[in-house]
Amino acid sequence: MTWRIDQPVRAGTNIFAAIVETRINVLPTCRAVVGHGDKRPVLFLVHRGETVSGWDIHGNPCTEAEIERRYPTAIDQLKALSNQQA
Numbered sequence: 253m254t255w256r257i258d259q260p261v262r263a264g265t266n267i268f269a270a271i272v273e274t275r276i277n278v279l280p281t282c283r284a285v286v287g288h289g290d291k292r293p294v295l296f297l298v299h300r301g302e303t304v305s306g307w308d309i310h311g312n313p314c315t316e317a318e319i320e321r322r323y324p325t326a327i328d329q330l331k332a333l334s335n336q337q338a
Contacts, residue, residue, distance in 0.1 A: 255272065256271070266300050269333070270293040271297065272292060272293050273292055275291075276288070288290065296308075296309075302332060303316065
């Protein structure tokens, strides 16, 4: 399983994005290769000014420190993507 940040969306001065986990399973059979994949959000981020905060899919808040601990480089990636949209 891997994670990435989906394309951010700007709303006024706020920027919203989701951290999503992706999973791909591939099974070889005697006649073909069968695959399945899925993508699901695990954390929603909001970038306001110089701060980033978030909440998980259950509505629990996450601080910048928690986000960075769980998803290293996610905040830097969000800021870089946000600057591309500016």
